[in-house]
Amino acid sequence: MAPYHIRQYQERDHKRVLELFSRGMKEHIPAIFRRMLTLPRTLLPLFGVLVTIVLVSGSWLLAAVCSFLGLLGLWLLVWFLCRKYVATCLHTDLADITKSYLSARGSFWVAESGGQVVGIVGCRPVKDPPLGRKQLQLFRLSVSSQHRGQGIAKALVRTVLQFARDQGYSDLVLETSNVQYSALALYQAMGFQKTDEYFTSVTMRLMTLSVFHFTYFLPFAWEPGM
Incomplete structure (x- = not known):
């Protein structure tokens, strides 16, 4: 028997749902930071600053301190962007889950283990799906x-x-970012197909943080008029 069970969301779950989502998103900060450090547009300026300081001041210590401050600034940038995204979600659909999902012809579930909510997921209809398609979108999967x-x-x-x-x-x-590696592996293993990739802003493009759009084509396709 599975050590958990899945049930529909109840209002008493709200605080725990927000905690799970927030913690899950913050876990991606190290992955984003490491990705940034592999980009030439990040490494070359840092290396250039390091060499310039050494040539001008002759101090490797000063160069090391400046490099550390540069890396710290990069980490804070990633942390700020992640925190901003979480805050936006907490003040939009997650502010009132019943209204955003259950009352919007969608649903929201929690996985419970030992009397505690340990997993969440929601879904609601796509407002403007492609012609001839009836689509449901998955949101907020977190464990x-x-x-x-x-x-x-x-x-x-x-x-x-x-x-x-x-x-x-x-x-x-569903949509997920290119640094959510475990999620990408899960969706692909379950039969989802990548159908699009895009950047949400110029900043995200510079950081090469793209959004993947995945689609699971259900075997019994819906037809208009059904």
Whole structure:
């Protein structure tokens, strides 16, 4: 028997849902930072500053301190952008989950283990789907770091897939970033197909942080008029 069970969201879960989402997003900060350090547009300026300081001052210590401050500034930039995104989510759809999901012809589920919410996922209809398609979008998939490796994330996605089938949707779609490696592996292993990739802003383009759009084509396609 699985050490968890999945049930529909209740108002008493709200605080824990916000905690899970916030912690999950902040876990991506190191991955984003490491990715930034591999970019020539990041490394070359840092190296140039290091060489310039050494040539001008002759001090390797000063150069090391300036390089450290540069790296610290880069970390703070990534931290700030992540925190800004989390704050936006907490003040939009996650501010009132019942209104945003359950009352919007979608749903929201939690995975519970030992009386505690350890996983979350939501879905709601796509407002303007492609012509001839009826699409449901998956949102906010997250599992507590202490409960990963138990199949909870896969079970949550399967719950959304079953909901999509029961409601007659043709596709289940989702978006995730190119640094959410475990999520990318999960979606691809479950049969989702990458159908688009884009940048949400100039800043994200400079950081090469793109958004992947995935689609799961349900076997019994919905047709207009059904």
